[in-house]
Amino acid sequence: MDRRNFSKKMMMAGVALPSVTNNSVSFLNEAANLKEDVKNLPIKEFEVIVAGGGTAGVVAALAAAKNRAKTALLEGKGYVGGTVVEGGTALHSFFNLWKAFPGVEKRQVVRGIPQEIIDRLLLVGGTTGHGDVTGKIDYDCVCTAIDTELYKLVVLEMLSEAGVNVFTNTLVAGAVKKGSIIEGVITQSRMGRELFKGKCFIDSTAYGDLSAYAGAEFKELNDHPVCNSMGLGNVNIEKLYSYLVKNNALGDLAYGIRDGREGQIIRFGSESGYSIKGKLPQEFVDGIVKLGSGLITTTVHDNYLMFIKVNYKMPVSPTNRDEVAKTELIIRQNQYKTLELFRKYLPGCENAFIARTSPSLNIRRGRTITCDYDITLSDVIDGKHFDDDIMVYGFHDSAPRYQVKNGGTYGVPYKALRVKGIDNLLAAGMLITSDFQAHMSTRNTVCCMGQGQAAGTAAALCAAKKGGTRELMYSDLRAALEKGNVYFES
Numbered sequence: 001m002d003r004r005n006f007s008k009k010m011m012m013a014g015v016a017l018p019s020v021t022n023n024s025v026s027f028l029n030e031a032a033n034l035k036e037d038v039k040n041l042p043i044k045e046f047e048v049i050v051a052g053g054g055t056a057g058v059v060a061a062l063a064a065a066k067n068r069a070k071t072a073l074l075e076g077k078g079y080v081g082g083t084v085v086e087g088g089t090a091l092h093s094f095f096n097l098w099k100a101f102p103g104v105e106k107r108q109v110v111r112g113i114p115q116e117i118i119d120r121l122l123l124v125g126g127t128t129g130h131g132d133v134t135g136k137i138d139y140d141c142v143c144t145a146i147d148t149e150l151y152k153l154v155v156l157e158m159l160s161e162a163g164v165n166v167f168t169n170t171l172v173a174g175a176v177k178k179g180s181i182i183e184g185v186i187t188q189s190r191m192g193r194e195l196f197k198g199k200c201f202i203d204s205t206a207y208g209d210l211s212a213y214a215g216a217e218f219k220e221l222n223d224h225p226v227c228n229s230m231g232l233g234n235v236n237i238e239k240l241y242s243y244l245v246k247n248n249a250l251g252d253l254a255y256g257i258r259d260g261r262e263g264q265i266i267r268f269g270s271e272s273g274y275s276i277k278g279k280l281p282q283e284f285v286d287g288i289v290k291l292g293s294g295l296i297t298t299t300v301h302d303n304y305l306m307f308i309k310v311n312y313k314m315p316v317s318p319t320n321r322d323e324v325a326k327t328e329l330i331i332r333q334n335q336y337k338t339l340e341l342f343r344k345y346l347p348g349c350e351n352a353f354i355a356r357t358s359p360s361l362n363i364r365r366g367r368t369i370t371c372d373y374d375i376t377l378s379d380v381i382d383g384k385h386f387d388d389d390i391m392v393y394g395f396h397d398s399a400p401r402y403q404v405k406n407g408g409t410y411g412v413p414y415k416a417l418r419v420k421g422i423d424n425l426l427a428a429g430m431l432i433t434s435d436f437q438a439h440m441s442t443r444n445t446v447c448c449m450g451q452g453q454a455a456g457t458a459a460a461l462c463a464a465k466k467g468g469t470r471e472l473m474y475s476d477l478r479a480a481l482e483k484g485n486v487y488f489e490s
Contacts, residue, residue: 036186038176041195046072046165047463048456049185049198051172054082055445056429056452057204058155059113063456064202065162066113067480069463071456072196073164074187076171077359080155082206083430084445085148086358088229088307090267090298092444094118094130094144096394097407099137104407106141109392112486114449117155118144122257126150128266128300131256138400143254143267144446145298145306148231148356172205175213180423181468182214199466200424200459204452207319208367208431216419217370220317223436224364225292226324227312228331231356232305232342232349239348241268244295249279252296259302269296284345293338304355308342310334318363328361364443368434369427372470373415377437381405385489386413388474390454390481392489393447397440404441409489412442414477417455423468428455450486457481 048064050057053075061073073080084091094115098106108115108130121127126147133141159166167187174186176195184197203210208218244250251270258264270276276295277285288294292311299306312331316323335354342349378384380396383404389411396402404410416432419425428451430443441447457480462472482488 036174038184038186038195041186041193043195043197044072045197046070047199048072048202048459049074049196050202050204050456051185051210052082052203052205052429053080053166053168054204054206054429055084056448056455057082057202058159059449059452060202060204060428060456060459061159061164062113062162063453063484064460065164066484067457067460069460071164071460072198073159073166074170074172074185074196075166075168078168079152080159080166080168081148081152083362084146085151086229087227087309087362088148088231088298088356089309090307091144091146091446092397093140093142093395094446095142096409097138097141097399097403099141100400100403101407109394109409109487110446110450112450112481112484113453114446115485117158120154120158121146121150124150124154125260126154126300128256128258131254131266133252133254133267138403139252140395140399143256143298145256145266145300147300148306172209172213175210177214180421182422182424185210199463200426200469202426202428202455202459203369203419203431204428204455206363206366206430208369208427211369211419211422211425211427211431212367214422214425216422216425218367219370219434220319220367221365221434221436222314222317225311225313226318226327226331226361226363227292227309228335228358228361229307229309230335230354232308232339232352233303233355234351234353235303235305236348237265237299237302237305240346241265243347244269247279249276251275258300266300267296267298269294281345284341287341288338291334291338293334305352306356308338310338317366318361319366324361331361332357363430365430365439367431369431370420371416371427371432372418372420373413374435375412375416375433375438375442377402377435380410380438380441383408383410385411388414389488390414390417390458390477391447391450391486393441393450395441395444395446397444398437402437402440411489412447412451412454414454414458414474417451417458418469423470424462426455426459426469428452453484453486454481457484
């Protein structure tokens, strides 16, 4: 057997599914109760400490700094952006779902710092802008795709300009608590262990690591698949688009800015393999369904599909390091198999290659942290607003089955960010909201970004007033958010 064929066979080989129980064990439950001697650890002191520089964390740190707090951002990887840059899909969604409800006004309902990021990306050709969707208008009305690499650069520049102290390659490894107050975060980096002391803390780790280390209540629901997305280079977009149209296999379609030209295709394809059954070769359809991959994609550049996802349902929570290690291999094998299906069956993809993957698998949910309020599905689809709204949002990832009624919005209340039982900790991002279908709204990228601005603003105010998160007057928070150009319905 020659080397090339041997390598191919090895890559295509199956991996046995892990043999584990359905109940995952969270070792942080025990770790939270360990007493580490921190007397000799180097200390860094800040007012606001944001754990996790992902989708919500970047915005939280920017908001805290903009509100004059001395801010530290802790991120385990060498860059920031999280799911936005690793998932690589379009950002869902800055707008309400107006097209699905004739006569409803189009409104951009998420503004503030998230929009500032888009504005900066536009200057360097790093986004399509808010492109208009002409396909499945009962699902989403706008496609806001980004260049994953330029996003990393732009937000790092914005963090630097805002005066945020960014600590990349720095893992959250523990918490120091006194009663119901977090006094500091223990970190691990190549410089060793350190203690970051602060007045107010934000957990935007996605996995809920800081909250768990601090002894907060949480659940590990494991009700979403994990995934890894890839970008495919050397693709003739117009040729592939024409093939899908010819075979009546085109679902979503959106136009926007691509490589500096307006009115270009920036999103197209079909959301589900089942929707193209009988339209495209059966071997292709069966293959992508089995592999958990899809045909929906976005792009900011010519000849490049930025987002092809490959899902995999783990039998345990993705907090389980050992089972994640096995899953990383399975997903990468499935990415290669997906690439081969695209090359074989899709015109325009004959010479495609994998140009980008996430460095590790992406999650839709890790730990769900118990907060003072848990957003429900009825809150979302009934368009409920609260007396402590910190943002409004109008997108649901399970539309058209579930939609915010009448193309409106619902409110995310401040109490949904306050971690129960801890006086100076806020949670932002996919780690809030236990109800699966409510989470299918609040976990989406733009909602996480909006939560981040609220959490960062609140943390800065709490630090300035030397008070806990429950002592902060909502009127002060609302005024600061409005000053930060956050949109409210009333």
